[in-house]
Amino acid sequence: MAVKERGAGSSAPHATMAGSSQPYDVLILGAGLSGLATAYYLKKTQPEWSILVVERSGTAGGLTGNWIDHRFGPDKKLQMPMHMVFRQKYKNLLKLVDEEIGGSLSPLYKGYTIITGDGQRHRLAMEDWTARRLPPPFHALGMFAKLKMPLREKWDLFKLACVSTYCAKEILEGKQEPRRVPNTLSLESLELILNMGAKSRDFLEAVTPSIYNLHPWYTSAPRMAGVMAGTMTLSKDSLHYHVFAKNYNAAFIDRFVARLQEMGVEFRFWTEARRLEAAADGRRVERVWVRPYGPEHPQARRYVCENCGAENYLLDRAFCTRCGRDTTLDRVRSGEIAKPVARELWFDAEAGGCVPLECRRLVTAMYPHMIARLLPAGSPLRRHPYVRSFFSARGNQTQLSVGRVYYRKPVTRGDGEITGTHNPYLCFNGCQSVYNNFGGADLGYEGDVVDVLLDVGVIRDAHTQEEQIQRILFDLQRVYPDADPALAEHVSFADIYPDVLYLSEQPAIAGLHRFFDTHRTGAENWYVAGCHSGTIGIGMESAVQSGMATVNCLL
Ligand SMILES: Cc1cc2nc3c(=O)[nH]c(=O)nc-3n(C[C@H](O)[C@H](O)[C@H](O)COP(=O)(O)OP(=O)(O)OC[C@H]3O[C@@H](n4cnc5c(N)ncnc54)[C@H](O)[C@@H]3O)c2cc1C
Structure with missing residues (x-):
């Protein structure tokens, strides 16, 4: 896929950020791979355009980039290398990595055991x-x-x-x-x-x-x-599995952000978009209300998510930006949050400490269920068919969840080989040893950490956590026969986006918008990027491809 030549479409700077003298031509919500790719290809073709990327967590990369587990203390972080790249399918991502940004990709596994x-x-x-x-x-x-x-x-x-x-x-x-x-x-x-x-x-x-x-x-x-x-x-x-060498963030995402900043793209981290506001006729998005809440906010307080180990800040809300666990109510009860935000995030945005960003063009680079939360009931933007389908979706949720086992001693694996299992509880990549991929020095953990992706939420819900732990240990032993379950120190689960990630029945949000690939919403200045809108299925290549295609639609 190629992006249109520079000069296509209108280029006059137009948007302004309220309260700021600096104009922005394009506002991108979400600094996941699709948001970064959109910013990159847009800036490349329209260097004079001003672009602001707004991201609610503290780092870029979205589902790929923010996998550090902070539960072991500030000097002991575990980074989870869950992402794999398929060389002949991921042409656009690899071009970005190899030729444009410069990252390090190495084939880690020579063979595959089923x-x-x-x-x-x-x-x-x-x-x-x-x-x-x-x-x-x-x-x-x-x-x-x-x-x-x-x-x-x-x-x-x-x-x-x-x-x-x-x-x-x-x-x-x-x-x-x-x-x-x-x-x-x-x-x-x-x-x-x-x-x-x-x-x-x-x-x-x-x-x-x-x-x-x-x-x-x-x-x-x-x-x-x-x-x-x-x-x-x-x-x-x-x-062969190709994995980003060493720390994925440092090797690629950090470099990507630095490159975008050099090109003049601006970023605001720890800033949550809470409401899209439309013109009365619903034909345009007029402004976006955002809530800054990170370390620079005098009242915000750092906490580490008990479920997944992500670093977060609480202010009027305690919402884990990685796994979606919302502990706001608990923290209201414990007095950590004095005045919680209303359940509908858009409720009286101004009184809730949000600031408006006026925008001429908006790109939402996130999953549909995340966008749906930004649209007030009665918003004329809900009339557009693309948006309407967010709210009409029905289906059983299939959660994607990570199980993690901490071992006192390293477990072994075949040399240069990755193992998948038949068991649907572990139906993704089987088991991977983080320790074997990254080495103890990188992790600050002396034992071994094995991550297991649990794809089948429906089945998962049918069993108690104890049973699931037993099953994980059983399967681990099938993959690593010398892994003694008695040596497991701790097993934890991280539910990823419990709202929805993949939905198992049609019509459903994920099903409707997979392979959607037009990137237009019906509102004339609002475009949609995100891996769900690419053509090769949910994944990193799709995220990058969706960014390129969105730029083509927008210009
Ligand atoms: C455990 C796991 C393993 C995976 N393994 C692979 C793999 O091996 N290979 C592969 O190709 N793909 C894999 N994927 C899928 C891949 O990570 C995603 O498809 C891709 O990263 C999605 O990119 P995105 O930009 O579309 O969305 P996201 O990465 O979700 O980016 C959306 C961004 O928007 C931000 N955001 C959301 N709401 C707001 C808001 N209100 N205000 C401001 N910002 C907001 C989020 O914080 C996030 O940074 C895996 C996914 C998971 C979860």
Whole structure:
């Protein structure tokens, strides 16, 4: 994807910030990857425009960047390297990292182990002569041959891979949908349609969410299974995880922010947007009300979230900017907050200490449920179809949550290998040892820390925390057989955005706005960036791509 040449569209500075002499042309809400990408491509094409990025937490990067656990004291922070990059899918992100901002990406895992339902461990790595000598998709023959399943089932998988190669190629070339893989209800139906054996379906079920962050129950699972198989057979590289070297923030996000500042983009951290105000006819956003509340505010007080370890400040609200845990009421009871903000954040914004930012153009670079909170009941902005759908969404919530185990001693893993498991409780990347990735000196923790992503909120809710801990320890031992559960010091859960992250039923916010890719809201000066509006599914590439596309719409 490319961004329009400089000069397209109008460029006269127009917006002003109330109470300030400095005009801003574009206001961006959210300093996640999509907000940063929007600011970058906008400033590159329109260097004379003034841009302000408003961010409610203390750091940029959003879901990717702010993963430091402060619970072990100021000198002992754990940074969670949960993010992985797929080299041939993440073209725009990698261009940004490698060529524009300058970060350090290294392939961390050479192979991938999948544990299927029957307990078999399958090693996925293209290192044999077929991978070296044969063209795709045949270079994957050796890998398929090593799977521990009957020959006929391996052959079924290979056939699927051949069909999918074509589809995956189309996706990688920027065309959206794979056309030739059935998009039916479940992997079971794929099994019936393609007459696949149970073991090959089991394999797909295990490998698909592990690599693509989709639960197999999702309707798109068969399609993604096909894409997965196709991607593997297109490129050997698809099996390698690329992770930002060392501290992700320092390696990339901090550098990104510094670069934007050099270019003249301004940032306001610890500033929460609380209300979008429209012109009476609802055709434009007139101003945004924001509440500064960080360390520079004389009444604000620092606290560390008990749930996820993020650093926060409380003023009229105690809301964790990372996991969304709201402890305002507890703190009102304990006297830490004298006058809480109303539940509707927009309620009498001015009396609530908010300041208005007048804007000519607004880009919201955040998830729809975050935007929905900024729109007062009765706001004419709610009439636009895009916005209306935020409020009409119905669906069961699927929470995304991180389980973290602190070990007294390091646990081991295969050299250069990452492990995914079949268990839906751990259906993302299986288990990763933070310690092994980053080293003790970086972490200030002598033992080992293992993070586990729990994707299936519906199932999670059906069990007590004690049961979940037992399951995590059980699964850890399947992945790291020498991890003695008795050595676990502490297990914690961090619920990420409990409001909503992914919704499992349609129509639902996430479902409606995935792949939405127009970036227009209906209000003439309000544009939407954010990974949910990109074309390749929720993720970092989508966030960057959405920033580029938003700039194209805006110019
Ligand atoms: C645990 C986990 C693991 C993941 N692993 C991967 C992976 O391996 N690979 C991958 O590609 N993707 C992964 N993702 C997804 C990826 O992190 C996101 O898709 C991407 O970072 C989203 O970027 P964004 O800019 O759209 O949104 P966000 O990162 O959510 O940015 C939104 C920003 O807006 C700010 N904000 C919200 N409300 C307000 C307000 N009222 N006022 C001011 N600011 C506000 C937020 O603080 C945030 O900084 C993972 C996500 C999680 C949670």
